[in-house]
Structures are given as structure tokens and as C-alpha cells.
Amino acid sequence: MELTEDLARSYARIALGHVTRPYPYKDDHVFASEADVRPPRTAHPAFFGSFDWHSCVHGWWTLLTLRRLFPATPEAEEITALADETFTEEKLAVERAYLDRPEARGFERPYGWGWLLALHAEAARHQDREWGARLEPLARAFGERFAAYLPLLTYPITVGTHFNTSFALVLTRDWAGERDAALVATIDGWAETAFADRSDYRGWEPGGDEFLSPVLTAALLMSRTWPRERFAPWFEALVIDNGWLKNECEPAFVSDRSDGKIAHLDGLNLSRAWALREIASAIAPHSAVADMRALADRHFAAAEASVAGDYMGEHWLASFALLALLAPR
Template sequence: MKLTPDIAAQFAGAALGHVTREYPYKLDHVLLGDHDAVPPRMLHPIFFGSFDWHSCVHGWWTLLTLCRRHPDMAEAEAITALADSSFTTEKVAAEIAYLDRPMSAGFERPYGWGWLLYLHQEASRHGDKPWGASLEPLARTFAERFKSYLAKLTYPITVGTHFNTAFALTLAHEWAMHRDSELLTTIERWAEEAFSGRSDYRGWEPGGDEFLSPALTAAHLMSRVRERADFTPWLEAFLIDGGQIDHMFDPAFVSDRSDGKIAHLDGLNLSRAWAFRALAHKIAPHPRLPIFEALADAHLDAALPHVTGDYMGEHWLASFALLALLEG
């Protein structure tokens, strides 16, 4: 399954509508005093739209990725114009200023941090545009926060929601490969310390409102930090030899897509598909490769028809679908 022009237009239409839409009950619009009783766009002049800050960030990643891959799509002109007016030095400075406020040390940690680095990575691929250069100070700010955070994070957070450590580090790892050798080394050492000794996974999946798999996010991160010769035996001991791959990963059923938490399960199917595709690519050739490929397809088939249609999923699912469709 690939990213077709029709799917790209569907995703772009959804994301373009949401990155500039201020949801009336902005979840991360924290009020520290009367001076903060202002519209979200006053505190976050770039990432004010969508349901929350991080969804706006990866909505932008979706738009820029689609614009680069399908420059002739009808939405490309509007995306480019909006990016030109959004990714400015002044607006980036205002986003950084928010991070300097009291009580902002843990703002969007680590999920939004990872996505911001991933967005900067994509923005930098548009060589004729200043978007990457404009966003770089904000990306560097979060890179430094990752270093400080990992220095004191004794245990990985393995829940299937925004606090998951491995998912954010998978995004950050790609950025660091090209821009920050210190962060790259920090991530790889931390991942080895956190997950190298894990085997025979015995977690319960899925949780009722998860959009990430604790097992697959850890495996995905390890696939990025290890070479195939070292990674494949680890994955066999972690998920294959005990039969977990054979019985634990049926696509999740979503009972109510208008419920924002239950709608997370569509995201779980998409993030699992992304992980299965990445793992299949890493271990190939392998006797169990067909099951990884089949699981990736099954999870995509379960979720792709529901990327748009209800705001609770539509404001973020296209990003996860795009991760899966572009993997490999």
C-alpha cells in the first residue's frame, strides 16, 4: 500500500483545515495568571491550531511532507503560503519564549518534542525555502531538553500514549543523525540501557485508549539504534520466540470514533503498521518476515478508511497514516 495522489489530497485537506483552527477547549492552554487569558494564537503564534500544540506540530509535518512529495497537488499553493507566513523569526521567538515561562519545563515532554524535531527535519528538506532555518532555534531548544531529560530519566515510560519514551526518541533519533552527534549518542546509549536486557515480552496490549504499542515502540527504537546483526537476535528474544507476534497483535476494534480517547485506537493501528513495516525492513530476509508484512497490511486496512470523517481522529490521524505509508 502506497501514498497515492488521492490519499495525499485527502490528508492535506484535513491537515490544512486543522492547523489554523483554534479548538475552543485547547487542552494545553495553561493559564498561569490573568495575563494568559488570551486566545491560543497569542501564546503560540505558529502552533495555535488543532486540538493541542503537538497535533498542530505534526499536522504541519504532514502538510510539508505532502507538499514536497506531491508539489502539483491543489493544496500545495495554500500550504506554501501558510508556511511562509507562519515560520518566521518573530513567531519562532514567541514559541521559544513560551518555553521559558515558569512551569513550562515539562511542556509537551516528550511527544511534542519529538514531533517538533521531526517537523524541523522535514522543513529543512525544502531547500528553496527558509522554513528549516527559521525553525532551527526551536528545534535546538528541544534537543537540549532531550539531553537533560534523558540524563535523569531512570526508567523508560512504556505507556501507549503521549508520555511514551521510545516513540519520541525514534523521531528525535532521525533528526539527531543529521544535526546533533551528542544527542544521537545520548539517545543510543539510553535506549541500550533501557531495552537491551528486555526479552520475552509479557505486557497486555492494547490498552483501551492507547495509540502506541509499548512493545513495538521499544522494538522500533532499537531497530534504529542497532545494526541488523545485533538487532535481529534481540527482536527474536523480545517478541518472536515466545510467540507474541503470532497472538498479540490483531488490529484493534474502535467502537466509537466520536470519543476522542477511544478514537486513539485508530492511531494504534496506524502506528503499529508503521512499526511492523520498519521492523520488516530491518530484519529482511527472515523466516518470519511474511507475518510482519501481513500484520502491517492488516493494521493499515483497519485504519485508513477512518483517517477523516470525525474531528476526534481527523485532527491527527493523517500524520500516523503517512508515517506508515512512507516507511521503507
């Protein structure tokens, strides 16, 4: 689990190959009338590639992150040119206007919302370009949506797919930390209500199409919300004391990588590697840390070779591999 320049260039080539690939495309679009029939590029001139809107967004997060970390590579120059072409005021205004449709209230909620905020946070780090400023109106719109949505969400959504609440809130809280103190407070209060009293996890994980761990994403959110002295004993009671982490959290087997849903399990292995690394850092020093890091390595190794290959995984897996590689060691 080390992000070398060669690996970074490989991931960059993968993402460059799909963020502007228009088809196949899975559209999250509600038709109100015949007037809403249109190709994806019309509604989403910035994020029309990568099979779906959210994958295009986090494909761009991957590209900008790699540009920042490896600015001297040939791919960084190509990323810069393509980002200048993509993140224009005109194109992003169309993306923002799409959200004003009444039928777009649930568009990409919450997964795409969280990833757009992560993209904005990364774009703002590139101070030699205007990408962050141009993305900010779109990011602020999604931040406002989270602030309005969470008070209505009585129960957390704990599935291991795009509807998972905790994963999106981890990304959102990281974005809001220096930008929106009120949103941070809203997230923290919601998380407290949703998860503070949870313990002794016995969920049937993994599900056959999951790319997130329901329990580890919730734990990762709480690690952002609570100080170590409160989080560590809560995490022990959640998955360590009952043996779940030791006996149940094994890398998932992927039977068919050409099936987009089954290929999600490669993402589960990568996202677990990320979460395990992040949580291990949050509870350190703790007797479980070394085992958790070793388990993270096993999960990463189970999926690493599948980041490239079939397009059903290739259009999104590099982002999750990069999350894992950037996690504390």
C-alpha cells in the same frame, strides 16, 4: 498501503482544514498567575490549531511532507502560501519564548518535542524556502531539552500514549543523526540501559486509549540504535519466540470514534502498521518478514477509512497514516 497522488491530496485537504482551526483546543498550559490567562493563539501563534499544540505540529509535518512528495498538486501551492504566513521569525520567536517560562519545563514532553524535531527535519528539506532556518532555534531548544532530560529519566515510560519515551526518541534520533552527534550518543546509551535486557514481552496490550504499541515502539527505537546482527535476535526473543507477534498483535477494535480517547485505537492500528514495516525492514532477510508486512497491511486497513470523518480522529490520524505509507515496503 500505497501513497497515491489522490490519497496525498486527500490528506493534505484534511490537514489544511485543521492546522488553523482554533477551537476546540486542549491547552497544555500551567498557570502561574492571573497574568497567564490568555487564548491559545497568544502563546502559540504558529501552532494554535488542530485541537492541541502537538497535533498542529505534526499536521504541519504532514503538509510539508506532502508538498515535497507531490509538488505539482494544487494543495502544494496552498501549503506553501500558508507556511510562508505561519513560519515567520516573529511567530516562531513567540513559540520559542514560551519555553523560557519556568512552568513550561514539562510542556509537551516528550511527544510534542519529538514531533517538532521531525517538523524541523522536514522543513529543512524545502530549500526553496526559509522554513527550516526559521524553525531551527525552536528545534535546537527541544534538542537541548532532550539532552538534559534523558540522564534524569531513570526508567522508560512505556505507556501507549503521549508520554511514551521510545516514540519521541525515534523521531528525535532521526533529526539528530546529521545535526547533533552528542544527542545521538545520549539516546543510544539511554536506550541500551532501558531495553537491552528486555525479552519475552507479555504486556497487556492494547490499553483502551492507546495509540502506540509500548513494545513495538521500544523495538523500533532499538532497530535505529543497533545493527541488524544484534537487533534481530533481540527482537526474536522479545515478541517472536513467545508467540506474542503471531497470537496477540491483532488490529484493535474501535467502538466509538466520537470519543477522543477511544479513537486513539485507530492511531494504534496505524502506528503498529508503521512500526511493523520499519522493523521488518530492519531484520530482513528473516523468516518473519513476510508475515510482519502482511500484519502491517491488516492494521492499516483497519483504520484507513477513519482518517477522515469525526474531528476527534481527523485532527491527527493522517500523520500516522503517512508514517505507515512512507515506511519501507
